[in-house]
Amino acid sequence: MSNQDSIIQVFPINEKNGIYSFRHMGEFRIVNLIGAGKFSQIFKARPKENDDSENSKIFNCTIKIFQKCNLIKNNMISLSPKKILFNEISELHLLQKINSIGSPNLIKMYDWAIDRKTCETRILMEYMPYNMRNYFSNPQHINNLTENSLKKLTYQILLGLNALHKNRIIHSDIKPENILLDPEKNIVKITDFTLSQFVTYDLDKKDFSNGGTYSYMPLEGLLDTKKYGFSRDIWSLGCILVELCCRKIPFKGNDSNTVIKKILKINGMDIQSVSSFFDYCKNCIDNNGEKERIINYIKMNSKIVFINEDCYDLFSRMLCINPLYRITAEEALKHPWLANID
């Protein structure tokens, strides 16, 4: 590929009248922008023929577009075009695999297309009205959160994670923005597989690239960026659940050191004494008391009155610092707190 080929032409949405075509499902019209990240933009859309606002059976869906213009704007163009393409192709590939898993708690892809001219990858997915972050930022929604609805939410996320892990996929970016909700239908779905990894062989030998959101990353990922497994997603879920109860992110930080310090504080350790995850395990063989300290943290900060011992137990097992002892999705689904959901 010559240098000239790597200069990418971008067509603004308006030039196409907001119409996007797909391989099998035809043309879709953009309704509005829902989200925009470093690599992609997400739109609510409808089939072109079914575009009538009077139509009560409107089929809403979502289009995720990986646009090269975003990469240029964010100075990511220094990456080789091959590397740039990797994000969208890997997400597309994983979404195909996820469709074949068929879990109701993982977002479903309907169709996709790659525009050869613009090098733009488009993914057509089912539509969900909220993500967890925007839904619970409404005080009415968070104040009305009942124990039963928290259980249902947790159970469905665990079902989604269990389906991923059984199929050897680590999500790697579990956070409220990537959990989608339809409160009317009581449905929860995990989305955004941009950073996900399909693990085909021994985890120990896998050389992981380590992306993600610091505040939801476990210590093993923060300290030893190449060593983490499925349990990474369970830590992130633990952080989300504690955040819902305490109305604040438990290990919040914009850089890894801030988050490492907050996690180590649970066991009274400081960052100077720990330079690798191996170091941490060596200095903290005896995890005695860690569970109680995590429970105390939740007890002191929780704004929710219904939390009971079973609930504390499950959350603290998800936030076990050593991933060897952290609860798995399969075990968590059988936990007593989730035994009787209405």
Ligand SMILES: Nc1ncnc2c1ncn2[C@@H]1O[C@H](COP(=O)(O)OP(=O)(O)O)[C@@H](O)[C@H]1O
């Ligand atoms: N299928 C969907 N239905 C509704 N909203 C969605 C859907 N997929 C993504 N979104 C919204 O767009 C945001 C960004 O999408 P995401 O796939 O997470 O992209 P990014 O890689 O930029 O984080 C999400 O946080 C969510 O609010």
Ligand SMILES: [Mg+2]
């Ligand atoms: Mg996302």
